[in-house]
Amino acid sequence: MKMRTKTAAILAATALSANAAAAGDVEVLHWWTSGGEAAALNVLKQDLESQGIGWLDMPVAGGGGGNAMTVLRARVTAGNAPTAVQMLGFDILDWAKEGALANLNEIAAMEGWDDVVPEALQAFAKHDGKWISAPVNVHSTNWVWANKALLDANEIAVPATWDDFTAAVEKLAAAGVTPIAQGGEAWQEATVFDAVAMSAGGPDFYKAAFIDLDEEALGSDTMKEAFDRMAFIRGHVDENFSGRSWNLATAMVINGEAAFQMMGDWAKGEFLNAGQTPGEDFLCFRFPGTAAQVTFNADQFAMFDQGGMVSPEQGALASAILSPAFQSAFNVVKGSVPARTDVSDADFDDCGKQGMKDLAAAASSGNLFGSMAHGHAAPASVKNAVYDVVTAHFNGEYDSATAVQELVDAVSVAK
Ligand code: GAL
16 A cells, blocks of 8 residues: 555544543554454453453554554544553653653552563663553564475475575575565564574674664674675565565465565464464474574553543553463463563463573573564664665665665664
8 A cells, every 4th residue: 555545544544433432441552453463362352351341442454563653643643542552662662751651650569560570671661660551472573484394395404594594495496485475564574674683793783783773883794794685585585575464474384385484473373373383383493593682572551641540441451461360371372472570381382482481591691682673672763764774675776785875874864
């Protein structure tokens, strides 16, 4: 869809559904509309309904949440903020700075959130000493999802390094298999770029470029190498990737139409929703060359201030989200891992268990970094500048050397 048409469609949807939540209801704005995401959301809906709280659904389709954030801005501008909103990283802090979010300190203190929510998440869930959102999960973006039967048939082992990966991709291509399932949206290309940049330059480079926004790192030969790797990936996706949504790319791997998808672990929700089992039907592994690192994003629900106090419904939602039982039940379905450190991994499958282990190890070894693509490395203005360059390069508008220069310029204007 052209940008202007898309925005018009979003705004029309906003106008239609701009009903304030009735007392006893929560109106929840979110972008969990794929099969796996909707299955996970149901766990939360049912939890609230069992407490007698009605759910007014405000879904805004569009992976990564860009469309949802456009709708949110329109709703708030119209003086009609939803009760609760799914949000990521710096977006939460930006809204907090505007004074738009309710203070959850009372519930947080009662339930001891300070002791159980990892520090990396608290950095986005608290502002000015106040809890301003309830973390639901921890996702990470440096994963690869693979169709096991296709790898077996082509005698391909799980690639550990970038060179192993390029060899596997070329072998698949020679055998007539589409090596990589890719969706064609800027946020999806940026998701791959998170992992590719980490793999090309390692954790110090990732941090310097995407978190410190250091000009030297942004303009380095290592960044050019990252773009060259993106060009390799672009050379091994099918012709019809343009505009494809992420879950349709996952479906290609599920159905054996492509071997690999590089995507955050929300992709696992699609495999599970299709009845597949990790280790049997599909494989999950860290993007080659990033086994020790985790680039994370955490979905949180921020409560918009409805005039002073947190409403009982908002409190119930926040409390339900942080309950250990919910954290396990929800994240088992969603593909993410709990946003608390004290939840058992017993109910998680092998990918989930690995995700929990990787997260804890990365946090204690200084290898846990916010995802650029999903708003945890830099504010939206910088993130969007990176999106523009990565997608233009991926779509062949310019070569890697030009992309590096464009990135330096775009980030310096945006920051
Ligand atoms: C991410 C979000 C995930 C998943 C994904 C695709 O930004 O954190 O929960 O929904 O987008 O929609």
